[in-house]
């Protein structure tokens with residue numbers, strides 16, 4: 001693959017969008033390769049994914065404006081569908097996906113981060129939906145996901161004004177879960193860049209998730225996602241079914257037996273699935 005890097009270790013997979021010369025902008029090839037990478041994730045071993053961008057400057061600076069500039073209406077629709085299909089695949093991916101946002105997350109970049117379950121960012125991150133300044137609407141789900149994440153009023157303000165916001169404001173409005181800064185020693189020298197700190201924190205969180213019972217974690221993701229699209233009566237039924245689905249699994253039997261076992265010296269074993 002030309003634009004996507006993928007590595008997996010210890011139950012955690014890291015996908016890096018690797019097109020730093022164009023600030024990791026999403027062209028058709030990046031979207032196709034991302035789609036293919038997701039299809040290749042080995043779900044029997046990988047329990048949490050991290051999505052990030054190459055370089056210190058940008059997570060994803062949006063859809064590729066050069067490629068979009070000459071699209072006809074039909075081609076624009078097809079490009080939108082390609083992006084939407086991949087973003088939806090991420091959103092409904094069986095295991096959690098953490099976006100590690102290292103720098104610009106504009107337009108399609110903000111939108112792809114919102115298709116992930118959790119957003120962590122470096123303190124140089126910039127979020128925004130600048131589309132109306134380009135003569136288009138957000139086309140990869142921005143109008144829908146931003147409104148669901150930060151509320152309709154704040155989403156409308158950000159989208160209508162096309163104003164970019166920095167990490168502290170993104171944190172304040174609930175767009176990101178946590179912001180990470182560079183580490184410096186006593187002399188003021190940077191010992192770890194914000195991106196290094198961010199990636200380490202994302203990996204730590206992913207490893208924590210990967211240690212928990214995999215079927216239960218997957219079912220929690222599905223319950224939250226499906227429930228948010230339903231009314232409360234239906235949402236509770238969705239939860240009931242996914243809760244029930246955990247019973248008789250090896251993990252549920254072991255997890256509860258471990259809690260009930262009074263032997264203080266016991267050591268918790270990794271969950272096995274099934």
Ligand code: DAK
Nearest residue numbers: 021022023025061062063064065076080106107108130139
């Ligand atoms: N597309 C293509 N190339 C990009 C790019 C982008 N979005 N963003 C940056 N680049 C390229 C620049 O052209 C430049 O390339 P060279 O000139 O070196 O060849 C290189 O990356 C470095 O960028 P700059 O030189 O501009 O770097 P600066 O530090 O000066 O500025 C910046 C960084 C992020 C502020 C600036 O690059 C910028 O404003 N970029 C555009 C950000 C933006 O507007 N993003 C939103 C794109 S619109 C839809 C489907 C999808 C969408 C909409 C509708 N439907 C089908 C309905 C999605 C839309 C978008 O995402």
